[in-house]
Amino acid sequence: MSKGAQYAQTMNNDAEQNKRMQKKILAVVITTLLLFPIHPMEGLSARQSKPSRISLLIATGPPGSVDYQVGLGLASLWTSSLRNMGIRVSAAISEGSGENIEAVKIGDADLIMTDEYFCYSAFFGKGPYKDKPQNQIRSIAILWPDLLHILVKSEKAPTSSLQDLEGLTVATGLPDSACRRLMEHLLRENTVTKKDVKLKPLSNIAALEAWKTGAVQAMSFSGGLPIPTVNFFTQQNIGLFGFLEVSNSEIANLRSEAMPNVFGAKIPAGLYSGQDKDVNTVGQHNMLATSALLDRQIVYELTRTIFENIEYLVRIHPVCSNISIEKALTGLKIPLHPGAIQYYREKKMAIPEELSID
Secondary structure: OOOOOOOEEEOOOOOOHHHHHHHHHHHHHHHHOOOOOOOOOOOOEEEEEEEOEEEEEEEOOOOOOOOHHHHHHHHHHHHOHHHHOOOEEEEEEOOHHHHHHHHHHOOOOOEEEEEEHHHHHHHHOOOOHOOOOOEEEEEEEEEEEEEEEEEEHHHHOOOOHHHHHHHOOOOOOOOHHHOHHHHHHHHHHOOOOOOEEEEEOOOHHHHHHHHHHHHOOOOEEOOOOOOOHHHHHHOOOOOOEEEEEHHHHHHHHHHOOOOOEEEEEEOOOOOOOOHHHHHHEEEEEEEEEOOOOOOOOHHHHHHHHHOHHHHHHHOOHHHHEEEEEEOOOOOOOOOOOOOHHHHHHHOOOOOHHHOOOO
C-alpha cells in the first residue's frame, strides 16, 4: 500500500452543515459589500469601461482568511491612491491559491494572492501542474510567511504531534487551497499514523461549524499571523483545544520531494487565547502575482503604492509588517513582472538574472 493510500479523504458535506455555512458566509459577504467593492471573477481582466478608467481585479481568498482581509485593503488602497490615473481595483473572494492561478491564466483576474507552492508549481509545471506549465505568471513581491496551524480537541492531543491525528477527521481548506495541499503532503511524506486520517475539505467557516457539531476533531488553517478565523475560534474555546507541532525531521521529509520551498517557523506564545507556549510548525511564502500581459506602467504604480503605504496596510492586518522592499525578493523563484522590476531598480535593488526574463 502506498503512503498516500493511508489517508482516506471524504468529499461529502452534511446538508444541514452546508445550509448553516452558507448563511454565515452570506452574512460576511453582505457586511463586506458595504465597505469594499467586491465583484465575481468574470471578464474583468485589465479592461477599460471608459478610456479614462482601468478596471482591475485581485483574487484573494475565502472569508476569514488573511488573504481575503488584506486583499480588500489592497484594493481600497490602490483605488484611492491611483484614482487620478483612472485605476480602480476590486477584490474577489476565492477558494484559494489554485482557483487564483486558474483565474489569472484565463484572464478572470489581473492580480492574485497565492502561496509559493501553487505559484512555483504552476510556473514550472510541477505537482498539480505537471507538464502543464503556466508560463504567463509573473511575480510582484513576496509578502509574508504563511504558517500552518493544526488544532485538535484537548482530549485528542496527548503528545501535541502528528501522531495525535490517528483515527481523526481533520477539517482542511477547500480543494484548491494551500492548506489542503500542505496537509496532504505533510501526512503523505510522514507515515507516523497507524489508523486512517480523514481529511475533510471545508471552508474556514464550515470548519468551525463542523468542530462544534463533532463532525471533525481537528482543524488545519494556513495563513499569516494571526489568522482571523483562528483568533475568533481560540477566544471562544479556551481550554478545549491544543496545537499540534511539526518537527524539523517532518519538515525535512516534506522538503525532500513534495514541497522543496517550505521552512520551519514558530507561532509565538500568546498570539492566540489559550496558547501559552511557542508552537513549532511549517511555513511557506505568500506572494502577490500577476500576468505577463498586464501593462508595465500599471504594475509599476501598483508596486510603488504598496511600498509607500506599509503603515496603512499594517492597520488592515498586522501581518503586513512583514512587507518590506528588503524582503520583497527573498526566496523568490518566479520571474518578476517588468513593472515591478522597474520599481525595484529605481530603488537600486539588484535583480537576479533568473527573475528578469521579459
